[in-house]
Amino acid sequence: MSGEREDILLQVNHVxxxxxxxxxxxxxxxxxxxxxxxxxxxxSVPYNDIRxxxxxxxGKPKVQLQIVLHDISNFTFHFCxxxxxxxxxxxxxxxxxxxxxxxxxxxxxxxxxxxxxKRMLDENEQLHHLYRALVPTSIISVDEFWxxxxxxxxxxxxxxxxxxxxxxxxxxxxxxxxxxxxxxxYNLTPEIMSAIFxxxxxxxxxxxxxxxxxxTEPEFWTLFFQSHYYSVHTxxxxxxxxxxxxxxxxxxxxxxxxxxQNDPLYAxxxxxxxxxxxxxxxxxxxxxxxxxxxxxxxxxxxxNQHSLNIIxxxxxxxxxxxxxxxxxxxxxxxxxxxAKQDIQVHKSKKAxxxxxxxxxxxxxxNKVETSSLTIHQRDRYLTGPTEYSAIHNLQPRQVTVLHExxxxxxxxxxPNLHISQDPExxxxxxxxxSEMCRKGRSSVGVxxxxxxxxxxxxxxxxxxxxxxxxxxxxxxCFPPRTPQLQEKLHKMHETLCRYHNVTIRxxxxxxxxxxxxxxxxxxHLTEMxxxxxTKFENWKARNSR
Amino acid sequence: DVIMAGDGYLLVIVLxxxxxxxxxxxxxxxxxxxxxxxxNIHLASNVRNTxxxxxxxxxxxxxxxxQDTGEKVERQKDGRLELLCQVDESIEKELRxxxxxxxxxxxxxxxxxxxxxxxxxYIKRQETEDVLGKKVHARILVIKISSDTGSQYLNYINxxxxxxxxxxxxxVCVVGNDCGLLQQGADISGGYYHCxxxxxxxxxxxxxxxxxxxxxxxKLNVPPMDSVDYRAACFCHRTLVEMxxxxxxxxxxxxxxxxxxxxxxxxxxxxxPLMKIVKKKK
Numbered sequence: 001m002s003g004e005r006e007d008i009l010l011q012v013n014h015v016x017x018x019x020x021x022x023x024x025x026x027x028x029x030x031x032x033x034x035x036x037x038x039x040x041x042x043x044s045v046p047y048n049d050i051r052x053x054x055x056x057x058x059g060k061p062k063v064q065l066q067i068v069l070h071d072i073s074n075f076t077f078h079f080c081x082x083x084x085x086x087x088x089x090x091x092x093x094x095x096x097x098x099x100x101x102x103x104x105x106x107x108x109x110x111x112x113x114x115x116x117x118k119r120m121l122d123e124n125e126q127l128h129h130l131y132r133a134l135v136p137t138s139i140i141s142v143d144e145f146w147x148x149x150x151x152x153x154x155x156x157x158x159x160x161x162x163x164x165x166x167x168x169x170x171x172x173x174x175x176x177x178x179x180x181x182x183x184x185x186y187n188l189t190p191e192i193m194s195a196i197f198x199x200x201x202x203x204x205x206x207x208x209x210x211x212x213x214x215x216t217e218p219e220f221w222t223l224f225f226q227s228h229y230y231s232v233h234t235x236x237x238x239x240x241x242x243x244x245x246x247x248x249x250x251x252x253x254x255x256x257x258x259x260x261q262n263d264p265l266y267a268x269x270x271x272x273x274x275x276x277x278x279x280x281x282x283x284x285x286x287x288x289x290x291x292x293x294x295x296x297x298x299x300x301x302x303x304n305q306h307s308l309n310i311i312x313x314x315x316x317x318x319x320x321x322x323x324x325x326x327x328x329x330x331x332x333x334x335x336x337x338x339a340k341q342d343i344q345v346h347k348s349k350k351a352x353x354x355x356x357x358x359x360x361x362x363x364x365x366n367k368v369e370t371s372s373l374t375i376h377q378r379d380r381y382l383t384g385p386t387e388y389s390a391i392h393n394l395q396p397r398q399v400t401v402l403h404e405x406x407x408x409x410x411x412x413x414x415p416n417l418h419i420s421q422d423p424e425x426x427x428x429x430x431x432x433x434s435e436m437c438r439k440g441r442s443s444v445g446v447x448x449x450x451x452x453x454x455x456x457x458x459x460x461x462x463x464x465x466x467x468x469x470x471x472x473x474x475x476x477c478f479p480p481r482t483p484q485l486q487e488k489l490h491k492m493h494e495t496l497c498r499y500h501n502v503t504i505r506x507x508x509x510x511x512x513x514x515x516x517x518x519x520x521x522x523x524h525l526t527e528m529x530x531x532x533x534t535k536f537e538n539w540k541a542r543n544s545r
Numbered sequence: 546d547v548i549m550a551g552d553g554y555l556l557v558i559v560l561x562x563x564x565x566x567x568x569x570x571x572x573x574x575x576x577x578x579x580x581x582x583x584x585n586i587h588l589a590s591n592v593r594n595t596x597x598x599x600x601x602x603x604x605x606x607x608x609x610x611x612q613d614t615g616e617k618v619e620r621q622k623d624g625r626l627e628l629l630c631q632v633d634e635s636i637e638k639e640l641r642x643x644x645x646x647x648x649x650x651x652x653x654x655x656x657x658x659x660x661x662x663x664x665x666x667y668i669k670r671q672e673t674e675d676v677l678g679k680k681v682h683a684r685i686l687v688i689k690i691s692s693d694t695g696s697q698y699l700n701y702i703n704x705x706x707x708x709x710x711x712x713x714x715x716x717v718c719v720v721g722n723d724c725g726l727l728q729q730g731a732d733i734s735g736g737y738y739h740c741x742x743x744x745x746x747x748x749x750x751x752x753x754x755x756x757x758x759x760x761x762x763x764k765l766n767v768p769p770m771d772s773v774d775y776r777a778a779c780f781c782h783r784t785l786v787e788m789x790x791x792x793x794x795x796x797x798x799x800x801x802x803x804x805x806x807x808x809x810x811x812x813x814x815x816x817x818p819l820m821k822i823v824k825k826k827k
Contacts, residue, residue: 375795377808384698384726385778385785394565399603399653402564407644409573415637417585420578425745432746433753436768 010098012091016078017043024077026098029106031067033077043075047106053099055092063088065095104190117146126465133466139499144491164314167307169195188221196224198313199306202245253305264349456511460521463507467525470496474532480539493536500529553593554758555671555683557664558584560600560609562640563655563691572744576720579748580688581636584610585629586752597667598636601660604648608663609639655691658700661715661730665707683713684736686755687727688747690720695783701726708734716755720744725774732773735759780808 010026015033022035022042031050033043049069056064063079079088079095121128134140169192197204203224211220227242261268394402474496477489508522560580566573580598588594598609610632618627625633668683675681685708708715714736717727723740731738741750757765776785779800790799795809805812 373795373809375809380780380797380808382696382699383778383783384695384701385776385783394653396649396651396653399564400647400649402567403602403644403647405570406562406564406567406573407647409567409570410577410641410644413574413577413637415574415578415581415633417578417582417633420575420582421748422745425743426749428743429741429746429749430753432741433750433768437766440767440769 009102010095012079012095014079014081016080017075021080024095026095026102028102031099031102033075045069045075047103050099050103053096053103055096063092065092067099100189129462130466130469133462133503134470134499139502140495165195165198165310167310170306186221186225198317199309200245200249202248203242206242206245249305253301253308256308265352459507460511463503463522464525467499467504467528470499471528471532474536478535478539489536489539493533496529496532500526504529552679552682553591553595554587555595555597555668555681556584556587557597557599557667557683557685559657559660559664559685559687560598561602561655561657561687561689561691562600562643563602565655565691575744576690576747577640579744579751581633582748583751583755584632584636586756588629588632589626590756595671596632597664598632599660599664599667600640600643601656602643603653603655604646604650605643606656606660606663607639607643608667609636609643611635612639652696654693654696655689656697657687657689657693658697658704661685661687661704661708662700665704665711665713668713669711682758684759685713685715686751687715687717687730688720688751689717689724689727690744692722693724693726695726695778698726701730705730705733714759718747718750718755720747728771728773729775732770737762737767738770 008025008027012024015022015024017033020035020042022033025032025034025041030044030046032041032045034041045067049071050067051070052068054066054068056062056066063085064076065079066074066076068074079092081087081091121131131145135142135145197207207220211217215223223242227246260266261271470492474489474492477485477492480486480489504522504525511521558580566576584596584598588596596610600607600609612635616631618631621627622630664685668681668685671683672681705715708730713734715730715734716736717724717731717738719727719738719740721740721742728738730736737754739750739754741747754767774785776787777789777798778784779786779789780797781799784800786798786800790802791797792799792806792809792811792813794811795806797806797808799806802815803813804815
């Protein structure tokens with residue numbers, strides 16, 4: 001293995017692969033196997049490719065470890081130290097643990113940033129379009145894209161949602177019993193550990209206190225599994241790490257129960273009381289210890305506590321995150337007082353009911369005082385623009401005279417519809433209108449953007465939107481007072497030129513040749529680019545003096 | 546709007562009979578005959594078509610057809626279709642009566658805006674009175690021969706916007722000089738505007754350009770309409786302005802920046818006081 005960061009973290013001899021003896025190596029980024037007499041690696045697998053690893057069950061004679069890749073292929077390594085089967089098992093387990101650690105380490109680094117970028121592209125379609133239009137054609141480099149343009153979109157993104165804790169995570173730790181010694185083996189992964197810490201903050205505190213000063217990790221976890229968290233029969237005789245936790249948990253449980261019970265809206269105040277006139281055979285809730293069997297009651301209580309803690313873990317983490325975001329946005333702000341951790345004082349029942357039925361913003365808003373408008377010359381609004389018609393400005397007297405004339409004319413009128421249209425005049429009229437129609441039809445090709453076929457229309461829209469984005473960045477650099485702005489201005493100018501050549505010209509040619517558009521379809525856009533470049537030239541000329 | 550085959554159209558003709566018509570004696574008969582002929586053509590082209598004719602001069606507006614006297618269609622007299630005969634006679638009779646009403650009026654402009662308004666109301670009434678509640682497909686044709694001042698501007702605009710609201714195109718045929726006001730109306734309401742010079746060409750123009758109904762027009766190759774001048778007029782000189790200043794209180798338009806709005810007496814705060822302060826410091 002050559003290259004960066006390839007320190008060998010673990011080496012195991014006497015490992016067979018495909019019936020050949022060799023050594024197994026674990027480095028920072030990959031796992032490899034080399035045959036005994038060779039010096040090149042036969043097998044070399046980066047951790048990112050590994051999907052999972054498996055070990056052979058306890059009973060089998062061969063001690064094996066299998067690595068399964070994402071593409072289903074697998075490698076099986078056989079541990080065959082001559083020092084004995086126990087050593088083989090120990091070596092194998094060592095490899096397995098180290099391998100799983102390194103796998104999770106290597107898996108965590110890229111995804112966060114990549115995932116976030118992917119999320120941003122998925123959520124903002126416009127950003128996605130811009131990305132596709134600008135980056136593959138190398139008009140803008142990838143880094144510049146993410147720095148300049150995506151910066152604004154980032155602020156509008158909502159928070160990423162965390163995965164919650166699975167309700168059955170404790171139950172999923174299936175212990176394996178070793179038939180011979182009565183030893184029980186639990187497989188504990190970092191994910192399970194973080195789930196436990198999230199669910200039981202008391203355990204997290206204890207872990208911080210005890211590990212690694214007072215006891216090692218395995219000891220701590222062994223005690224955990226022996227404690228009340230995991231088994232009913234606690235070794236309560238010993239003064240245990242977790243007995244404090246159990247007291248704390250019980251206190252919290254009682255608090256939760258009483259807060260639910262005392263909630264005025266639920267009317268649960270009397271569920272534990274003896275009701276008068278109740279019959280023996282009726283179902284009765286008889287206190288926290290339900291049923292006759294104390295152990296059953298204890299188990300049920302433990303299950304309830306577990307479920308409640310899981311729910312609380314999720315809401316707490318969300319609360320923390322919201323507070324973190326608020327603090328980040330408002331670093332100088334005075335923080336609000338901390339939420340009270342003790343027993344909540346319940347608002348009165350009436351207040352709670354009102355909260356549920358009234359929305360403040362649906363109430364009638366108070367009327368705003370308006371002042372009245374006094375207009376002194378109304379007829380100004382009524383008159384339109386006066387035409388230049390000096391010839392026909394008739395005086396009322398003239399009109400009256402004409403009116404009499406018209407009356408006489410109509411009185412002497414014998415309507416004869418047969419001669420309503422003179423053929424010569426009709427012909428002239430037809431000629432006139434035909435001429436007009438011919439003139440109107442003179443333009444060849446597609447005129448306006450409204451008449452473009454569908455996909456061309458969309459493409460035009462995209463070209464405009466990416467060009468618009470670039471132009472916006474360009475114009476926002478003016479006036480360039482700081483050196484950064486000046487540098488950005490230079491860069492934007494280059495980008496604009498590149499964009500013009502790479503995208504605009506081909507688009508225009510395509511539109512004119514393939515779609516028979518008028519050649520001025522992108523004139524407006526080209527004009528905008530020209531204005532930008534003139535401005536840049538002027539600025540450069542002025543500044544270089 | 547889906548127009549079924551067999552639906553009729555309502556054509557409302559707004560006819561300008563301003564005395565200015567009489568300036569040229571020979572054209573009166575031609576003008577009126579052309580309009581009546583066109584009304585006949587409209588009724589004859591589809592048995593379900595209906596008609597209304599409103600005349601307007603400087604004194605009044607009047608429905609020439611239909612009359613609400615409740616007369617039934619008479620028997621055929623002279624080979625004409627009975628309905629057409631009735632239409633012709635009604636128009637002629639009412640027109641003569643209208644001319645009899647002399648009188649003096651301060652304003653000399655033809656009351657076309659009022660006639661268009663009455664036409665819109667008639668259309669609306671037809672719609673509400675229809676037994677089956679069907680939508681009435683209607684349009685208004687304005688035939689104008691007189692000139693106008695800008696004094697009824699607001700009335701016209703009101704009718705245009707109403708027509709646009711109820712999807713009624715207002716077609717305009719102007720004889721003589723161009724009329725920008727009516728051109729705006731045709732543009733706003735989705736109708737046609739044409740201006741012809743000779744009354745002798747009127748009927749041919751009407752048949753060619755205004756006979757087709759709205760649905761058919763989309764398939765015809767009509768000459769493109771000119772762009773309409775929608776510029777506002779400033780309140781001080783009544784000249785058209787492209788860029789102006791508007792009072793934020795009463796929305797009156799001025800061609801240059803004025804310190805005081807003369808319509809609502811609001812004083813505008815300009816930048817001049819700042820200049821004064823700088824001078825004082827010196």
